[in-house]
Amino acid sequence: MNEIKxxxxxxxVADYVDNGARLADIGSDHAYLPTYLMQKAVINFAVAGEVVKGPFEIAKNHVSEAYLSDRIQVRLANGLGAIENTDKIDTIVIAGMGGILISEILEAGKEKLSHVKRLILQPNNHEESLRQWLVNHQFVIKNEEILLEAGKFYEIIVAEPLSKLMTEPSAKPSVSLSADSMASASRIELSLNDLTFGPFLSKEKSIIFQQKWQKELNTLNKIIARLPEEQVEKRQEVLNQIARIEEVLR
Known part of the structure; x- marks a missing residue:
């Protein structure tokens, strides 16, 4: 099989997986991510979990064609049910789903997270709900990234359990992060703005971040222009959202 692109x-997402990781890719689809990481000799072992029979069969075929069936286990299972204790998984990727669904998957399988060192999550929406779940379950956001592909904005959230950080005081933060970003993201409690815009993303304010929130601002301005004056509560809610976005873009 040719090298995966x-x-x-x-x-x-792959760039946040550490060398030597034992990976679970939940909702792996065609198992492209674990196959790529194995071909690059980044990971030692992987589970590719898929809940739908069709993609599960395709993933199995792809892994077999890459001669990696001994090192990538493709399993038909719901969420973290794909992970077994003997797998000794330390890194979990859940990408390409809604933030609420990712939160539900983590909640339903949270007993599988006790030995996990890193979560690499890529929600398609409702990022604030996912950040809130992480905060509620003692995970610290260590890094974030926003990118634009095929006209869609994607956010990546990298989180690690507070317990791991407490036992590794010498662990070095990413050198690209400012002191303010680290101070913000290393707290368990996050402000409403941090939950909505991201503790790292809102500090870095990249061009893509600005494009995403300017687009959202344009949408909200169109909504407020159409809302009847008598819908006082709804108008105030939208105006509050507009004010928050304008503030973070300044």
Missing amino acids: LSKRLKA
């Missing part, structure tokens, strides 16, 4: 989105 990942989409820009999945390549960005």
Whole structure:
């Protein structure tokens, strides 16, 4: 099988997987991510979990064609049910789903997270709900990235359990992060703005971040222009959203 070529989105996700990781890719689809990481000799072992029979069969075929069936286990299972204790998984990727669904998957399988060192999550929406779940379950956001691919904005959230960070005081933060970003993201409690815009993303304010929120601002301005004056509560809600976005873009 030829070397896997990942989409820009999945390549960005792959870049957060540490060398020597034992990976679970939940909702793996065609198992492209674990196959790519194994071909690059980044990971030692992987589970590719898929809940739908069709993609599960395709993933199995792809892994077999790459002669990696001994090192990538493709399993038909719901969420973290694909992970077994003997797998000794330390890194979990869940990418390409809604933030609420990712939160539900983590919640339903949270007993599988006790030995996990890193979560690499790529929600397609409702990022604030996912960040809130992480905060509620003692995960610290260590890094974030926003990218644009095929006209869609994608956010990547990298989180690690607070317990791991407490036992590794010498662990070095990413050198690209400012002191303010680290101070913001290393707290368990996040402000409403941090939950919505991301503790790292809102500090870095990249061009793509600005494009995403300017687009959202344009949408909200169109909504407020159409809302009748008598819908006082709804208008105030939208105006509050507009004010928050304008503030973060300043």
